[in-house]
Amino acid sequence: MPGPLLDCLRGALPAIPPVWFMRQAGRYLPEYRELRADKGGFLDLVYDSEAACEVTLQPIRRFGFDGAILFSDILIVSHAMGQHLEFLAGEGPKLSPPLVDASLGDLTADTTRFDPVYETVRRCRAQLAEDVTMLGFAGSPWTVATYMIAGEGSRDQHDARAMAYRDPDMLAAILTAVGDHTISYLRGQIDAGAEAVQLFDSWAGSLAPDEFERWVIAPNAAIVAALKESHPDTPIIGFPKGAGEKLPVYARQTGVDAVGVDETVDPAWAHSVLPEGMPVQGNLDPLLLLAGSDRLEPRILTILEAFSGRPHVFNLGHGIDRRTPIAHVERALATVRDWQRGT
Secondary structure (H helix, E strand, O other): OOOHHHHHHOOOOOOOOOEOOOOOOOOOOHHHHHHHHHHOOHHHHHOOHHHHHHHHHHHHHHHOOOEEEOOOOOOHHHHHHOOEEEEEOOOEEEEEOOOOOOOHHHOOOOHHHHHHHHHHHHHHHHHOOOOOEEEEEEEOHHHHHHHHHHOOOOOOOHHHHHHHHHOHHHHHHHHHHHHHHHHHHHHHHHHHOOOEEEEEEOOHHHOOHHHHHHHHHHHHHHHHHHHHHHOOOOOEEEEEOOOHHHHHHHHHHHOOOEEEOOOOOOHHHHHHHOOOOOOEEEEEOHHHHHHOOOOHHHHHHHHHHHOOOOOEEEEEOOOOOOOOOHHHHHHHHHHHHHOOOOO
């Protein structure tokens, strides 16, 4: 029996919006920190299917979210494509060789690196209640490519943006390769039990409008079209963080079933410009959840009212901050669950 989240992503209008939080499985939970201390490095944890499943299920047990988001990382695709991947404490991910100095031909793909992730999905789906939706995900080609090109994260995605102007054919080849692997990866997640998937484009906001159409919309549209051909009943959520005024064209041209909205977007504006009836997800500021001030509940109610006329999945505008107190999450969930559409 489909749960409220899956129903909502398919266009239903539940009285109370379903809820999940980006990065809900992670460092703000004491049970995660305890498990991480036992298991060691982040990548080791991702590739340990039993442990990754446990991490995925921890926030479901504690909070009763309507969706369980796979515990993994967007750079698993880069790793499977043949780049060396490591996560350094205090520095984040490091990829080598960086494609700013190398080519795709220097990489040797190993798609068996997807297999532990598929096993995590299978284990989670088997243990979840029927009405809790299992969510898979991948990074969108532009965002993944920014890491692959620079070899690490950056504030302005300088290397990838410069390549877009200097050598657009090379960038196009990288994005096509990332997109092809992403299609295979998401199909594998769906076959393993993911009932909906999200495409994270965390750095979509760094591009000019014409570059956005070429490097964000077109690659995502190709992925969505391929998934619709093989798995037409699986909802796809597109999350172009920072898209701003480009959000409506993204929603219309990528073919996604639902669109995620970050915290910088006015929800009333988003409701007015997005396609009628399209499910929307978002968009509480994670830092307001962290602060937990007397503005928390009123802001949640503003978001709920703004999206009351369409299917709405309540979520954050980006990932939950690792310093967020458990009590603030409980307050937020209570506010959403006490609210009913039309009251």
